[in-house]
Amino acid sequence: MVLAESVQKWFGRNEVLRGIDLRVEPGEVSVIIGPSGSGKSTFLRCINHLEKISGGRLSVDGELVGYRQQGDRIYELKDKEVARKRSEIGMVFQRFNLFGHMTALENIIEAPRHVLGRDRATAIERGRALLERVGLGDRADAYPAHLSGGQQQRVAIARALAMDPKLMLFDEPTSALDPELVGDVLEVMKTLAGDGMTMVVVTHEMGFAREVGDQLVFIDEGVVVERGTPRDVIASPQHARTQAFLSKVL
Amino acid sequence: MSAVVVLAIVAWFVRAALASHFVDGRVVRQYLFSPLILKGARNTVLVAILSQVVGVILGVIFAVMRLTKNPVLKAVSGFYIWFFRGTPVLLQLFFWFNGVPSVFKHLTIALPFTHVVLYSTPMTTFMTPFMAAFLGLALNEGAYMAEIVRAGIMSVDEGQVEAASALGMTSGATTRRIVLPQAMRVIIPPTGNEFISMLKTSSLASTITYVELLRAAGDIYSTNLQPVPLLVDAAIWYLAMTTVASIGQHYLERHYARGQAREMTPGFLRRLTGNLALRGKR
Numbered sequence: 415m416v417l418a419e420s421v422q423k424w425f426g427r428n429e430v431l432r433g434i435d436l437r438v439e440p441g442e443v444s445v446i447i448g449p450s451g452s453g454k455s456t457f458l459r460c461i462n463h464l465e466k467i468s469g470g471r472l473s474v475d476g477e478l479v480g481y482r483q484q485g486d487r488i489y490e491l492k493d494k495e496v497a498r499k500r501s502e503i504g505m506v507f508q509r510f511n512l513f514g515h516m517t518a519l520e521n522i523i524e525a526p527r528h529v530l531g532r533d534r535a536t537a538i539e540r541g542r543a544l545l546e547r548v549g550l551g552d553r554a555d556a557y558p559a560h561l562s563g564g565q566q567q568r569v570a571i572a573r574a575l576a577m578d579p580k581l582m583l584f585d586e587p588t589s590a591l592d593p594e595l596v597g598d599v600l601e602v603m604k605t606l607a608g609d610g611m612t613m614v615v616v617t618h619e620m621g622f623a624r625e626v627g628d629q630l631v632f633i634d635e636g637v638v639v640e641r642g643t644p645r646d647v648i649a650s651p652q653h654a655r656t657q658a659f660l661s662k663v664l
Numbered sequence: 665m666s667a668v669v670v671l672a673i674v675a676w677f678v679r680a681a682l683a684s685h686f687v688d689g690r691v692v693r694q695y696l697f698s699p700l701i702l703k704g705a706r707n708t709v710l711v712a713i714l715s716q717v718v719g720v721i722l723g724v725i726f727a728v729m730r731l732t733k734n735p736v737l738k739a740v741s742g743f744y745i746w747f748f749r750g751t752p753v754l755l756q757l758f759f760w761f762n763g764v765p766s767v768f769k770h771l772t773i774a775l776p777f778t779h780v781v782l783y784s785t786p787m788t789t790f791m792t793p794f795m796a797a798f799l800g801l802a803l804n805e806g807a808y809m810a811e812i813v814r815a816g817i818m819s820v821d822e823g824q825v826e827a828a829s830a831l832g833m834t835s836g837a838t839t840r841r842i843v844l845p846q847a848m849r850v851i852i853p854p855t856g857n858e859f860i861s862m863l864k865t866s867s868l869a870s871t872i873t874y875v876e877l878l879r880a881a882g883d884i885y886s887t888n889l890q891p892v893p894l895l896v897d898a899a900i901w902y903l904a905m906t907t908v909a910s911i912g913q914h915y916l917e918r919h920y921a922r923g924q925a926r927e928m929t930p931g932f933l934r935r936l937t938g939n940l941a942l943r944g945k946r
Binding site (some may be wrong): 498513 | 819
């Protein structure tokens, strides 16, 4: 589903990603961990072209991200084409980023209506079903400012799911939440993984990684230091840097 | 105690004004609804609303241009704001009314690169006092609105744009449906001030012979030699207009405040209108 080959990213003269290789199979949950500043969020944002990669290749579902290849030349896609590709990839942000001027339900039906062109009734019906699914069926008409962080994040997940994405990206989805609200969000994510959604999750929740992850990837200083099944990596990390990191977070 | 002193001073002024027959109430009443004053008031409202609407549209366009990455659009917008904000609006009115017709004798609209003329008229026919006032006020207002809209757009969290992009919305749709509606909360209050200011600034158009409210009053008192009652008439109409405008602003603000955690407190106007309603019942 996702194939990254020596992906590089420069911010000015600062090399943030120094050749990331990663493979995510359909239906698989990949959990990315690593110290802050390691480049894990940047890598996630490259997957839907929120950040442009500076080198290497990155493809989703067999198609290059943000570019198209013709012969051996690579062209950047137009704004519209990038947008169409992004619509197939769901993303959940650390700070939720719900649209503040819209109710929970309006947040969810916005893109299906105006990007996919679905009619209002269909979008609303599906939106309500999704709110029900994340346990917020009764908060359809609440504005984000009147929802708790955990509720906002669950609406944000429903908003991403409303586009029927083939891949879901989670950028530290529980890092901005009060501890007692983390559980509800993780529960929704676990259900989603159980339903066979392909997910790439940047997180510090080692419990979630162990329970739900098919693959655990440790990124440090812009490279993949170690990867494997969560159980193996957590129980017997091979690299000193992985050991050092895990000893701090476990 | 301070209130007593202030009231005493106010009372003294009012008494002095009444005693000196400063204002002749009969003349005020005689002209308040006279045809020329009504025409002036209508023209003031007309040119102010048109200029403000076009100013807002220009403001949105130039603000978006200024915030793009395209260096040409950025520079054009920057120059426009610099120029129209940096020169007096009165100068701009003179420029359109006196300057332009003195240089361009005809206004001709032709298909580009051909000799097919679609429209041609002497410039003096086209550049009426109304047209010059409208162009001057709208273009000047556009420069101020551009800065107001820019501040509004920048007040919207970057995360909103990212979320919209991630959902597959194009940058145009993101601006229209996500950014601008949320920027409105910041844009509306200063825009209300701008419109109130526009109602009054339009009086400058009296200098280019546009018969708006102040010019109408001036034309009357230049013949009847009663400036004070006619200025009072004009003041009454200006106050009526600005009062209506502030009430409209209040409702607009309330509309765009939806979704805010902090509910809007009933403002000065709400209390004022509340009081008026009470008084009306008695």
